[in-house]
Amino acid sequence: MILTVTLNAALDVTYGVDRLCPRTSHRVGTAHRRAGGKGVNVARVLSALGRGSVVTGLVGGPTGTLIRDDLRTVPGIRDELVPVRGDSRQTVTVVSHHDGDATVFNEGGPHVTPDEWRAFTDRFASLARHARVVTLCGSLPPGLPSDAYAHLVRTAREAGAVTVLDTSGPPLLDALGAGPDVVKPNAAELAAATGCDDVAGAAARLRALGAGTVVVSSGPDGLYAVTPDGAWRAAPPERLAGNPTGAGDACVAALAAGLADGRRPPGVLREAVALSAAAVPRPVAGDVDADLYRRFRTAVTVEDIHAAHPH
Amino acid sequence: MILTVTLNAALDVTYGVDRLCPRTSHRVGTAHRRAGGKGVNVARVLSALGRGSVVTGLVGGPTGTLIRDDLRTVPGIRDELVPVRGDSRQTVTVVSHHDGDATVFNEGGPHVTPDEWRAFTDRFASLARHARVVTLCGSLPPGLPSDAYAHLVRTAREAGAVTVLDTSGPPLLDALGAGPDVVKPNAAELAAATGCDDVAGAAARLRALGAGTVVVSSGPDGLYAVTPDGAWRAAPPERLAGNPTGAGDACVAALAAGLADGRRPPGVLREAVALSAAAVPRPVAGDVDADLYRRFRTAVTVEDIHAAHPH
Numbered sequence: 001m002i003l004t005v006t007l008n009a010a011l012d013v014t015y016g017v018d019r020l021c022p023r024t025s026h027r028v029g030t031a032h033r034r035a036g037g038k039g040v041n042v043a044r045v046l047s048a049l050g051r052g053s054v055v056t057g058l059v060g061g062p063t064g065t066l067i068r069d070d071l072r073t074v075p076g077i078r079d080e081l082v083p084v085r086g087d088s089r090q091t092v093t094v095v096s097h098h099d100g101d102a103t104v105f106n107e108g109g110p111h112v113t114p115d116e117w118r119a120f121t122d123r124f125a126s127l128a129r130h131a132r133v134v135t136l137c138g139s140l141p142p143g144l145p146s147d148a149y150a151h152l153v154r155t156a157r158e159a160g161a162v163t164v165l166d167t168s169g170p171p172l173l174d175a176l177g178a179g180p181d182v183v184k185p186n187a188a189e190l191a192a193a194t195g196c197d198d199v200a201g202a203a204a205r206l207r208a209l210g211a212g213t214v215v216v217s218s219g220p221d222g223l224y225a226v227t228p229d230g231a232w233r234a235a236p237p238e239r240l241a242g243n244p245t246g247a248g249d250a251c252v253a254a255l256a257a258g259l260a261d262g263r264r265p266p267g268v269l270r271e272a273v274a275l276s277a278a279a280v281p282r283p284v285a286g287d288v289d290a291d292l293y294r295r296f297r298t299a300v301t302v303e304d305i306h307a308a309h310p311h
Numbered sequence: 312m313i314l315t316v317t318l319n320a321a322l323d324v325t326y327g328v329d330r331l332c333p334r335t336s337h338r339v340g341t342a343h344r345r346a347g348g349k350g351v352n353v354a355r356v357l358s359a360l361g362r363g364s365v366v367t368g369l370v371g372g373p374t375g376t377l378i379r380d381d382l383r384t385v386p387g388i389r390d391e392l393v394p395v396r397g398d399s400r401q402t403v404t405v406v407s408h409h410d411g412d413a414t415v416f417n418e419g420g421p422h423v424t425p426d427e428w429r430a431f432t433d434r435f436a437s438l439a440r441h442a443r444v445v446t447l448c449g450s451l452p453p454g455l456p457s458d459a460y461a462h463l464v465r466t467a468r469e470a471g472a473v474t475v476l477d478t479s480g481p482p483l484l485d486a487l488g489a490g491p492d493v494v495k496p497n498a499a500e501l502a503a504a505t506g507c508d509d510v511a512g513a514a515a516r517l518r519a520l521g522a523g524t525v526v527v528s529s530g531p532d533g534l535y536a537v538t539p540d541g542a543w544r545a546a547p548p549e550r551l552a553g554n555p556t557g558a559g560d561a562c563v564a565a566l567a568a569g570l571a572d573g574r575r576p577p578g579v580l581r582e583a584v585a586l587s588a589a590a591v592p593r594p595v596a597g598d599v600d601a602d603l604y605r606r607f608r609t610a611v612t613v614e615d616i617h618a619a620h621p622h
Contacts, residue, residue, distance in 0.1 A: 015403075015416050022331045022407075025415040062373050090342075092326075092403055094416060096333075104336040105326050105405060
């Protein structure tokens with residue numbers, strides 16, 4: 001079983017406007033709402049692959065009710081979200097029909113109390129015992145300690161599950177000492193966390209701090225991965241126009257599915273690049289283009305660069 | 312009793328960001344939610360004046376529940392909103408801390424069925440019988456006929472109530488034949504409705520089409536009003552920086568309060584300009600600066616221009 005964790009679940013609202021003009025009023029042509037947050041999006045991509053998952057995390061208030069109502073419509077997802085008193089956050093993405101560009105507004109999320117966090121960690125410990133892979137994705141809501149993911153990584157490992165961590169800043173750095181099996185920063189997050197612009201050097205630093213495998217996503221350039229056994233670059237066969245926000249979640253979904261099946265690089269990287277690329281043409285995170293995915297699975301190039309970067 | 316009608320009630324969400332940059336992601340520093348829509352804002356301003364009002368209109372879904380929950384916190388408002396099956400709309404206003412500028416996104420609103428409209432008009436007819444003044448403000452939700460306000464103006468008049476109409480486009484033009492006592496377009500709405508840029512000429516045209524009194528708001532320049540008895544210009548003593556979106560609602564509130572007390576121009580115009588100006592420094596529509604209002608009540612200049620524009 002794959003367990004996806006979304007500590008700061010969101011209601012993702014997408015507004016279509018003709019053209020975004022600051023300091024004016026806009027008539028919203030279309031408004032879509034759906035459950036989001038990185039872990040929820042990972043579960044959605046897994047559903048699109050025909051794989052079930054268990055969704056846990058924190059939700060609350062009327063926005064939390066809308067999140068859970070929407071999750072019920074996604075095949076294969078079991079809702080094990082833990083309630084909090086505060087109202088879950090909303091994100092608003094304004095998409096300009098004029099040029100397709102997206103402008104995003106992210107609320108911070110509800111304040112989580114120590115008692116609520118304790119209730120969550122108890123639930124997580126019992127869910128992790130049945131999980132083969134646990135994905136830990138996204139920002140932390142206010143009130144949680146920055147080592148929240150470190151705690152969950154340790155609990156998952158004690159339960160025998162493999163962990164995939166996709167977060168940034170202090171929550172990423174504070175979790176490394178707990179030894180997550182895979183961390184997946186994007187290139188900007190990696191540089192921000194390490195202060196180092198060289199992808200291979202920065203990834204090696206995360207490994208030195210405790211990460212098992214580091215998978216770095218670099219948008220249309222694909223992935224760089226370094227494991228205890230080697231390093232690879234994997235690239236899609238072509239550059240795609242669209243919305244890159246869902247590509248990282250699709251990448252995590254592919255890594256989780258591959259790890260659950262016991263697959264390793266380079267095969268799992270090929271899948272991750274193909275699925276990431278298949279997310280780009282879709283306007284909302286969590287969706288993938290199934291035809292593109294099938295086509296790209298055989299067309300991704302994977303280069304073994306073990307010798308060049310012997311970290 | 313003053314009855315305010317909001318056919319397209321909204322949950323007004325205000326996001327504070329450092330600076331709005333299209334095509335990027337923004338962390339929302341503060342998120343505020345409250346009941347809105349022009350008629351609700353009018354009721355809020357009346358409450359700030361210590362005057363009660365009855366709020367009716369259409370609300371539905373989880374967003375409608377949040378609207379009603381928030382209305383319960385406003386002193387002196389009696390909630391007589393009529394439920395619809397669709398989800399009420401949300402508006403999102405993004406305020407830049409950098410320059411204080413506001414960028415607004417307005418959803419269209421729920422689709423209203425003929426049965427729901429009938430249920431509303433029945434409730435409205437019974438409420439109007441107890442009203443001295445009825446304010447009809449804002450856009451129409453999808454599904455309503457563009458002569459919806461015409462129907463309500465006739466019903467209110469048969470019940471013996473005075474009507475104040477603040478809308479634009481076809482809903483304004485289609486209501487004029489029913490003879491609203493006061494219409495309050497702003498200068499841009501007036502020009503768009505009549506195709507005429509001359510305020511006095513365009514206002515005379517609305518009177519010829521059936522409006523009793525036309526009050527035109529021109530932002531910091533104040534009001535132009537033409538009644539069966541004359542024409543006036545009323546201007547605030549100084550220009551204020553801030554958020555002009557609530558000034559129109561404050562103007563309608565002052566007109567409604569004045570009409571309920573049997574007051575006429577120029578006194579009622581003085582109040583309307585003072586209260587409109589007192590709304591500008593407040594960041595959200597429906598709020599007024601009480602000190603500024605008191606100061607401005609005696610400082611507004613009203614010029615009788617009856618002779619100059621004998622329409």
